Amino acid sequence: MVALKVFSVLSIAIAFVTAAAHPLSDQLVTRSISVISTHSATSSYKSLTTRIQTLRRDIDSGRVTETQARSQLQSFSSEARSTFTAINNCEACFHHDSVSSMTQYAQQCYSELNSLVDTCYRVYPEQARTIVTPLGQFDSQCRQNLALFRQGGIPVQSIIPSNFAQTASRAGWSQTSSFASSSSSRSSSSSSSGGW
Template identity: 50%
Template sequence: MLALKAISVLSIAAAFVTAHPPDNQLVARGFNGVTTTETATQSYQSLTTEIRTLRVNIATGKVEEEVAITQFKSFSYEATSTMTSINGCSLCYHPTRVSSLTQYAKQTYVEFDLLFETCYQVYGERASRLLTHLSPLDSQCQRNLSLFSENGVHLQHILPPNFIRNVNRAGWPETHRYASRFFVN
């Protein structure tokens, strides 16, 4: 009985903290915080910014290869969580709403494409040492693309021209296999 009361109190406390963050800003909560097209848009924009930062750091030589590997590991964890959250927002991909996300998803996939290319330009075949750490994103990106496709968005409106080739080099078989179905070789 005491244990049940403790669990109840902790649940209420957790709900309060979720509803009343320290800065008093109301935050949408749901599947890891993504519950609307607005929060999904913010998540895509955040991903795009993080990918661009990784890419620019590599392209300009701001980070050594070993440091870049550490950054890729950290990014992969955060990005996989973010993409899982985006995919969990079922309302976001309703046919009447999904088009509003298309441009933001496109920016994210363009940055992924450029990141893959940059890694190979800078590191050559050693790029796989970095890109292998992004493999947890493969299934989530495949799922993400399927949500767009199943709700009426042509993947040609999201994926850049070289994405199929680059995602294959990056070692994302699920995303490559799925996306390849929508492009004529």
């Protein structure tokens, strides 16, 4: 009887560890995200960029239905929110002397996000607005991420594509769209002032 109980406990423990490490379990995987340095932040940006590229290619292939696309974006949005939150919580990452090491990877990530939204509108012109709705889950985290780069001395316009404010609006990112627009206006104003 004792041996049976021990075996049962071990079986449960093994099952739990297996589930926690299962690559298909977005909810469990995102819980393990921890960013404590620019190195881990860079890895997080890279991972997110790869995930976005895969999503975009699947949607662009035409093999994904509207329902499937929305479901995949729902899962991705949960992952993206956790990833951006972890990066944003890394205080050391956004110091003036270290933030520049992440810029290139953040640029790639925002560029792919831009392309993902554009692809959804091109492939599903009538249903796109509904399909991309889940992306709104990480609107505030996205805006905060851009704000942290600016605080670290990196111009927002050097990170996002030139049409990102419009794309963010189409994706339902009201906070990010507003922030990107104001940053663009500020950048244009500074350029104009510098010309006098």
